[in-house]
Amino acid sequence: MSHMDPIASPSLDARCAFHPETTATAACQRCGTFVCHHCLQWARDGRRYCGACAARALPPQASREDRFLANLVDSFVVFVPFIVGLVAMAITDELTGQEVLSIPLLLGGILGSLLLCGWQIYYAATNGQSLGKRWRHIRVVRMDGSHVSIARILLLRNLLPGILNQVLCVFGLADAICIFREDRRCIHDYLADTQVIQVPEHERTGTPSYRG
Numbered sequence: 001m002s003h004m005d006p007i008a009s010p011s012l013d014a015r016c017a018f019h020p021e022t023t024a025t026a027a028c029q030r031c032g033t034f035v036c037h038h039c040l041q042w043a044r045d046g047r048r049y050c051g052a053c054a055a056r057a058l059p060p061q062a063s064r065e066d067r068f069l070a071n072l073v074d075s076f077v078v079f080v081p082f083i084v085g086l087v088a089m090a091i092t093d094e095l096t097g098q099e100v101l102s103i104p105l106l107l108g109g110i111l112g113s114l115l116l117c118g119w120q121i122y123y124a125a126t127n128g129q130s131l132g133k134r135w136r137h138i139r140v141v142r143m144d145g146s147h148v149s150i151a152r153i154l155l156l157r158n159l160l161p162g163i164l165n166q167v168l169c170v171f172g173l174a175d176a177i178c179i180f181r182e183d184r185r186c187i188h189d190y191l192a193d194t195q196v197i198q199v200p201e202h203e204r205t206g207t208p209s210y211r212g
């Protein structure tokens, strides 16, 4: 409201503050600096900023507690249907002694686990959130606040750290301990040039994607 609106039709002498040879297309909605379309950035709060203000407009880092709880949920949630299927199979076997009845239960469990894996990948690809991160209202973004690709999440945040942990046994521990650093970025965040931020309040309520 108190912010300057983007210029509707820039006057001839409105020039980009960073590219004086280029006509400005908008004014930063935070500091009012005129910027060209190369310098203009859409922040996740829906406003248009110059580069410096866009970087400052990033929501705060996720808390260590939220990251821990999200990781905890993510590390077991996909196994739940499989384990339920396994237990149901064992009980059915015990009670009826008929494998014909119990095998579909196990297959159902496996299918459920696969579906949850797919769900995790879908959410991570669309908005940088796993199920645990959705629950804690936190999200992975690039360091400049932009969307992080699913390839970056899978390869650099998950696969590479996993391989490094196989090679250097202490890697996983060292990686996790880094959460206690000032910037709360773990080694896998550095590998992938990512950070975990809090989802802004207005995105939590207004989004139809928050079904439960």
Ligand SMILES: [Zn+2]
Pocket: 028, 029, 030, 031, 032, 033, 049, 050, 051, 052, 053, 054
């Ligand atoms: Zn600005």
Ligand SMILES: [Zn+2]
Pocket: 016, 017, 018, 019, 022, 035, 036, 037, 038, 039
């Ligand atoms: Zn510019």
